[in-house]
Each structure stands twice: as C-alpha cells, then as structure tokens.
Amino acid sequence: MTLTLEQVKEKSAPMLDGLHEVVRLAAEQLVERCYKRGVCIRITQGLRTIAEQDALYAQGRTKPGNIVTNSKGGYSFHNFGVAIDFVLIDSGYDMKADKDSDDMADWYEVVAEAEALGFEWGGHWASFKDFPHFQITFGLTTAQYRAGKKPTAAKIKAARAKIASGIKNEEDEPMTAAEKKAFDALQDTVAQLATSRDALKDRVSELEDKDSMTCPSWAREAVAAAVAHKLMDTPDGASYDVYRLLTIIHRAGFIKN
Structure with missing residues (x-):
C-alpha cells in the first residue's frame, strides 16, 4: 500500500511532542522532504525522560539486550528535546536499501536531507556511531543543559535560518x-x-x-x-x-x- 504524506507524518507525530520547537520543525521538514524523494521515514525517538534514559542505559549491562547507548540519564541530548532517531518505514534499519531505485541508498538520502536542515548525524561520530540519530544542540553540551542553560535567541535564529536554507534552491545545487x-x-x-x-x-x-x-x-x-x-x-x-x-x-x- 502506498502511503500518503499525511499517513507518514501521523506515524511520527507522537514522537515530536516535547521536542524543542526548532528541532520539531526540522523533524517535520525531514519527514516531508524525504517523502518527496520517495523515502518514507518514521521518527522513533524524540524527548526521552531521565528515567527512560537510565532504563535504556541498563540494557545490555544490568538488563537483557544489546547495548544501545553509552549515555546515562541526563547525558543524552534526547533528555533535553533536541535529538531524534528515525527508521525507514519500508526497509527498517537496512542502510543499503534503495527502494526508490535512484542509485543512492535510502538511508543516506535521509542523512543528506537531515544535514541540509542543520542536524548533526550520529553516524559521523568517532566512537559509538549512532546511525539512526540526529541532533541540533544549539552549541550547548549536555552538562550545560543539566545546569539549566538554554539556547540563546541568536542560536535559535541561526538554526531556523539553516532550516529555511535547507529547502534547496535547485538553481544553485547539482542534481541528485x-x-x-x-x-x-x-x-x-x-x-x-x-x-x-x-x-x-x-x-x-x-x-x-x-x-x-x-x-x-x-x-x-x-x-x-x-x-x-x-x-x-x-x-x-x-x-x-x-x-x-x-x-x-x-x-x-x-x-x-
């Protein structure tokens, strides 16, 4: 069954609650822009409570399962509403799938769109690469967030401008x-x-x-x-x-x- 854009957006909607308003806007744009490229994604994680983070950290350590995070509660950007995780609706976590047959793996099409919107991709991290993870931190660390620091108006404005510029000017960019x-x-x-x-x-x-x-x-x-x-x-x-x-x-x- 071919999904409409609205149906795809509905699948992610529950995970957008609680996100920083700019990160939510970027996430919504990401879902829409990937859909236009023929790639349907679902946001699987957004804001995560400290308790939820601690439970996830325990997985593979004191609880059954594989280790999926190196961050305890308060040490993940998810805990402050500035990070999201995603999955391909058609291919799950298959990073080589090319369901839209455009000679580019669907996963990396999503990464390209996310980075154009200002997201940092966890797949670029030197250690413990987090391939489904994107974040917009506004230049703050988790320690600063834990201390109660908030993004400045200038940082928020810059992030909004990046999202706006991420809507490609096709006159200036080469064809995909x-x-x-x-x-x-x-x-x-x-x-x-x-x-x-x-x-x-x-x-x-x-x-x-x-x-x-x-x-x-x-x-x-x-x-x-x-x-x-x-x-x-x-x-x-x-x-x-x-x-x-x-x-x-x-x-x-x-x-x-």
Whole structure:
C-alpha cells in the first residue's frame, strides 16, 4: 500500500511532542522532504525522560539486550528535546536499501536531507556511531543543559535560518541521481511538448488542478518565463509538480526569459 504524506507524518507525530520547537520543525521538514524523494521515514525517538534514559542505559549491562547507548540519564541530548532517531518505514534499519531505485541508498538520502536542515548525524561520530540519530544542540553540551542553560535567541535564529536554507534552491545545487534520472526521462516529453504550446498549457493546467501552493523561490525564474509566454496565468497556486516541471523545462531552454 502506498502511503500518503499525511499517513507518514501521523506515524511520527507522537514522537515530536516535547521536542524543542526548532528541532520539531526540522523533524517535520525531514519527514516531508524525504517523502518527496520517495523515502518514507518514521521518527522513533524524540524527548526521552531521565528515567527512560537510565532504563535504556541498563540494557545490555544490568538488563537483557544489546547495548544501545553509552549515555546515562541526563547525558543524552534526547533528555533535553533536541535529538531524534528515525527508521525507514519500508526497509527498517537496512542502510543499503534503495527502494526508490535512484542509485543512492535510502538511508543516506535521509542523512543528506537531515544535514541540509542543520542536524548533526550520529553516524559521523568517532566512537559509538549512532546511525539512526540526529541532533541540533544549539552549541550547548549536555552538562550545560543539566545546569539549566538554554539556547540563546541568536542560536535559535541561526538554526531556523539553516532550516529555511535547507529547502534547496535547485538553481544553485547539482542534481541528485534521482533528479538526473527524472530529467533524462522528461527530456523526450519536453521535446514533444515544446512543439505544441497548447499541449504544454494543457499539461500545466492538468497538474495545477492537483494541488495549490505559493511559488517556491527556486522556481520563480522559470515561472516568470512561463507567465510571460502565457503558459500559466499567475505564479502562485500551482502544484509542486508544476513548479518542478516548469523549472526543468526552463533549464533545458524550451522556455526563454
């Protein structure tokens, strides 16, 4: 069964309660952005109480099970609502799975999106690598959090700016493997559409009916050209697919400024 974005978001919603507002925003963006890449994830851990952390620390030590953390209660960023863990909905913890067949492991697609949003990935740690773990600490240590220190307004503002910049400007970044594959597949279609303005306008109208959103910054140049050529009436109110298609067509040179 193919899950909708709302269904995927609902699976993570319970674990977002109690997170720092900025970390929650980043987590929500992560779920959405991974979904758009064809990778469905679920947030499995968010805020963890001191007691829960101590119980987890005991696992593999004084309680049955494997060791899953080196942090006692109060020594994990989860205890302060600034860390999350995730799992792939389709592939669990298989870090080599490529369910969306874009020649990039789904796990590392998630990591790329998380880091673009400002998350630190536990997979980069020198010791006790924590591959499902992401955190935004605002430059504070767990000792500082234990002492009651809070992120400054400047740090919070910077983190918000990073999340905003993480919504990629596709004009500035190289195509991913998935985008390159989609671009190659669309080239033939674009060539055919370019021979008939009416056909292109009909296709845009068809896609516009599917959804409605404000024109994203990365599509503005392409949309301006489309409006100038009367392929659409207004820059806002189209779907993500419309903006993406117009951007690809514009980059290919079929719509001139």
